[in-house]
Amino acid sequence: MAKKGGVQQLQADIQTDEDFEKFLERPGLLVLDIYSEWCGPCLGMVGSLRKIKLEIGGDNLQLAICKSDTISYLKRFCKKSEPTWMFVTKGKSTNLLFGSNTPKLMKLIAQELEMLNKPQRTFYEITELQPEEVIRRKIKQDAEMEAISKEKAAKKKKRHDYLNSMTDTIIENMPDMGVTIFGPHINRDMYKKVLEPADNMKLQCKDRRVISVTRADFDVVNYACPNPLPDDVLDQLDQKDLMMCFWKMPEDDRRPIPEVLNTYAHMLTKERHEVDMLTEEEIVHPPVLLPMDLTIEIELEEGEEWEEEPEPEPEPVPKKLHIKNEESAAQAATAETAEGEDNEGEEGSENADEVGEVGEADEGPEIPDLPDLPMNALDLDFDLDDDKEREEEQKAEQVVEVVVQKRYRKKVIRIPPIWVAGNARTHAALIYVFFRQQTTGFLPPDPIPEPPHIIMAFDAYKKRDLLSVAERLKDDVPRYGFFSNDEAGEAKLIANSAAKYATMPQNPTDKIVFKVNKQTSHTMLSLATYGPSYVSADAVIGYEEALKFFPESYKTAEQEALEQAEKEAKPKKKKSRTKGEAAEPVTTTSGEDSGESRPPTAREESAEDESALEGGAAEASEQPTVVEGGGTTAAEAPTEGAPANEAAVPPGAETSGSGEAVGSDQVSTEATPPLSAEEKTPQVAPTEASTAE
Structure with a gap:
C-alpha cells in the first residue's frame, strides 16, 4: 500500500x-x-x-x-x-x-x-500530430493498404479458381458446345434469317433464350475472356434483353469452338456477292445483321475542351443561386414590379368598378365629426421604418433564377449485332451464367452465399451469459473467440473456446468477439443487452473486420476436435492390424490378402487379450522354440524365407470349417511335424525356395 x-x-x-x-x-x-x-x-x-x-x-x-x-x-x-x-x-x-x-x-x-x-x-x-506520429501513421496506412490489396487479390484468386473449376467441368462434359450473343436490336422475328447460315454450316441450335443481362453477369463471363466487349458497350447493354443461342458444333468439324462460331458470325455480318448466270452481272446481297450506332451525350467538366461543337441542347433545369448583389437584385425586382403593375392595372380597374357599384348600392351610416386631438395624445409610431428595412433586406437576398448553360459532347457507341467469345473457357462461362439448366446433370449447385454479418465485442468476464445466448442462437452466431482486445487487425487470438480460455492466464482487457449474422435483428438485440464494447458500423465494415478476426484459417473448437479424432483414428487402425498380424501369424490362408483371412473375433478382442498376444508374439520372436527334427514353432512361420504366394499356415495347424486358420494360441508345438531340409534353411528368398522345390 x-x-x-x-x-x-x-x-x-x-x-x-x-x-x-x-x-x-x-x-x-x-x-x-x-x-x-x-x-x-x-x-x-x-x-x-x-x-x-x-x-x-x-x-x-x-x-x-x-x-x-x-x-x-x-x-x-x-x-x-x-x-x-x-x-x-x-x-x-x-x-x-x-x-x-x-x-x-x-x-x-x-x-x-x-x-x-x-x-x-x-x-x-x-x-x-508530431513528425513521429505522421511517420507511424503512414507506415500503418501503407501496411493496411497492402493488407487490403492482398485480401482483394486472394479473394479474386479464390473466385477465379472456383470459376476455373466450374468451366473445366463444363468443357470436359460439353466440349462441342458454344454460345453466341446477339445485340438488343436483333429480336425473335429475325431468328429464321439468323438460322439459315447455321443450317448451311450444320450448326444445331439446342436452346434459344431472350435474357435480361446485367454488368455483374459480364463480370463473370469476361473473367478470362481475351476479347471482352468494351465498357461503354456494356453500359448500354445493362438491363437490356438480348437473344442468345446455345449451339452444338458439327461432328465432322474439328476446329475450335470460337473459330467455328466466328465463321458463322462472319456470314451474318458481311456482304454476299453472286453472279447472275443469265446477265452475268454481280449481285450484292446486304448483310443479314448490321451494327447499331447509339449517339450519347456526355457533359463536359469545367475546363474540359472538346473539338466538336455540341448541338443545341434542350433547356436544362435552372439552378437557383442566392445573389446578394444589390444591383442584380434591384434589376430583378424592377422587372418583377413592372410585370406586377401591368397585371394589377387590369385587375385594379375591375376591382374599382366592383367597389363603386357596391358603394352606391349600400351606403353606411354617417360618421360624426371627431374633435381635434393634440398630436402628442396618440402614439402613431407603427414601426414603418423597420418594415421598409426588412423589405429591402428581403429584396437584397431575393432568390433569382439564373440559367447555367451546360456543355455537352457527343459520342457514338457501336453495338455489334453478334458477339463471339475468343476462347473455349469463356464459352463455358457463358453456359455457366446463362444456360445453367443444361449443366444440372454434372455440375454441382453453387454454394449458398454467406449472409451479411457484423462484429460484436464484449468484455471477456461476461462470457458465461454471452455463450448461453450464442448457443441458443448458434445459427446466427457462426464464430466466436477470445482476443487480446477489440481492435480488428491488431487483436491477438487467445483461445477459440471457453474451455481453453479457462486454462490460460487472463487479463481484464481480454475480449470475447462474436461474428453475428445480420439477417435477423433479434439476435443482435439479445447480445446488445450485455453492453458490447464494440459493434461494426455496417455489414461492409463487418465483413472486412470478420476476415481479420476470423480468417479462413480460423478453426472452431468443434472443427479441431473432429480433425484430432480423425488423426487419432487412423493410427489406431494401423496399430490394430499390426498387432493382429504379429499375434496371429499362422492365421493367413491366402498370400494375396492376409488381412481378410483373420477371423472376425481376432479384431474384436479385448485389451487384455491383445496385450497377452503381443507378449507371446514378442517372446516367440526373441526366443524361437526348437522342436524335434530341428524345426521351429509356428510363431516363426511368416519369416522372409516363406514364399509370399503360398499359404503361411504351418503343417498340422487346425483350421475351421470355412478354411480359416485358428489362432496361434490354439496351435500346439507337439502337433507340429518335423520340417524338411528346405524348410529348415533360414533367410531363403521366395524365388530360391521355389527353385529348390
Missing part, C-alpha cells in the same frame, strides 16, 4: 479535461504518461522517474498519468497498447516517445530539461 501511495504522490492522476487543462498551466517540464483504460499506465518506470526527479528534475519536472479515454485532447491515443510519453512546456508539446525503453526515456527527459529555457524550440499543439 505504501508503494501505491508513492505512485500517486509522484505522478498526478488526470482523468478529465478540466484537470488536464489545469495541469498544463504548471511551470517547468511536464512528462505525461498517456494510457488507455484497457492497457493501464506504465508502472514499471516509476522507480526511474522518481530517481531522475530527485537528482536533476526537482520542481522543474512534473509527472502525470493521463487517461486518454476520458480526455478529449488525447483521443488519438485511445486503444493504443504501446506506452506513450508526451513532453509539454508552456502548454505546448515539444516531443513524443513511444515504448518502454527506460534508458531512452531518462536520456530524453534530461535533454528536455536542458532545453527548457531555450527559445529555439519547435512547439506543437497538444492535439497536433
Whole structure:
C-alpha cells in the first residue's frame, strides 16, 4: 500500500479535461504518461522517474498519468497498447516517445530539461500530430493498404479458381458446345434469317433464350475472356434483353469452338456477292445483321475542351443561386414590379368598378365629426421604418433564377449485332451464367452465399451469459473467440473456446468477439443487452473486420476436435492390424490378402487379450522354440524365407470349417511335424525356395 501511495504522490492522476487543462498551466517540464483504460499506465518506470526527479528534475519536472479515454485532447491515443510519453512546456508539446525503453526515456527527459529555457524550440499543439506520429501513421496506412490489396487479390484468386473449376467441368462434359450473343436490336422475328447460315454450316441450335443481362453477369463471363466487349458497350447493354443461342458444333468439324462460331458470325455480318448466270452481272446481297450506332451525350467538366461543337441542347433545369448583389437584385425586382403593375392595372380597374357599384348600392351610416386631438395624445409610431428595412433586406437576398448553360459532347457507341467469345473457357462461362439448366446433370449447385454479418465485442468476464445466448442462437452466431482486445487487425487470438480460455492466464482487457449474422435483428438485440464494447458500423465494415478476426484459417473448437479424432483414428487402425498380424501369424490362408483371412473375433478382442498376444508374439520372436527334427514353432512361420504366394499356415495347424486358420494360441508345438531340409534353411528368398522345390 505504501508503494501505491508513492505512485500517486509522484505522478498526478488526470482523468478529465478540466484537470488536464489545469495541469498544463504548471511551470517547468511536464512528462505525461498517456494510457488507455484497457492497457493501464506504465508502472514499471516509476522507480526511474522518481530517481531522475530527485537528482536533476526537482520542481522543474512534473509527472502525470493521463487517461486518454476520458480526455478529449488525447483521443488519438485511445486503444493504443504501446506506452506513450508526451513532453509539454508552456502548454505546448515539444516531443513524443513511444515504448518502454527506460534508458531512452531518462536520456530524453534530461535533454528536455536542458532545453527548457531555450527559445529555439519547435512547439506543437497538444492535439497536433508530431513528425513521429505522421511517420507511424503512414507506415500503418501503407501496411493496411497492402493488407487490403492482398485480401482483394486472394479473394479474386479464390473466385477465379472456383470459376476455373466450374468451366473445366463444363468443357470436359460439353466440349462441342458454344454460345453466341446477339445485340438488343436483333429480336425473335429475325431468328429464321439468323438460322439459315447455321443450317448451311450444320450448326444445331439446342436452346434459344431472350435474357435480361446485367454488368455483374459480364463480370463473370469476361473473367478470362481475351476479347471482352468494351465498357461503354456494356453500359448500354445493362438491363437490356438480348437473344442468345446455345449451339452444338458439327461432328465432322474439328476446329475450335470460337473459330467455328466466328465463321458463322462472319456470314451474318458481311456482304454476299453472286453472279447472275443469265446477265452475268454481280449481285450484292446486304448483310443479314448490321451494327447499331447509339449517339450519347456526355457533359463536359469545367475546363474540359472538346473539338466538336455540341448541338443545341434542350433547356436544362435552372439552378437557383442566392445573389446578394444589390444591383442584380434591384434589376430583378424592377422587372418583377413592372410585370406586377401591368397585371394589377387590369385587375385594379375591375376591382374599382366592383367597389363603386357596391358603394352606391349600400351606403353606411354617417360618421360624426371627431374633435381635434393634440398630436402628442396618440402614439402613431407603427414601426414603418423597420418594415421598409426588412423589405429591402428581403429584396437584397431575393432568390433569382439564373440559367447555367451546360456543355455537352457527343459520342457514338457501336453495338455489334453478334458477339463471339475468343476462347473455349469463356464459352463455358457463358453456359455457366446463362444456360445453367443444361449443366444440372454434372455440375454441382453453387454454394449458398454467406449472409451479411457484423462484429460484436464484449468484455471477456461476461462470457458465461454471452455463450448461453450464442448457443441458443448458434445459427446466427457462426464464430466466436477470445482476443487480446477489440481492435480488428491488431487483436491477438487467445483461445477459440471457453474451455481453453479457462486454462490460460487472463487479463481484464481480454475480449470475447462474436461474428453475428445480420439477417435477423433479434439476435443482435439479445447480445446488445450485455453492453458490447464494440459493434461494426455496417455489414461492409463487418465483413472486412470478420476476415481479420476470423480468417479462413480460423478453426472452431468443434472443427479441431473432429480433425484430432480423425488423426487419432487412423493410427489406431494401423496399430490394430499390426498387432493382429504379429499375434496371429499362422492365421493367413491366402498370400494375396492376409488381412481378410483373420477371423472376425481376432479384431474384436479385448485389451487384455491383445496385450497377452503381443507378449507371446514378442517372446516367440526373441526366443524361437526348437522342436524335434530341428524345426521351429509356428510363431516363426511368416519369416522372409516363406514364399509370399503360398499359404503361411504351418503343417498340422487346425483350421475351421470355412478354411480359416485358428489362432496361434490354439496351435500346439507337439502337433507340429518335423520340417524338411528346405524348410529348415533360414533367410531363403521366395524365388530360391521355389527353385529348390
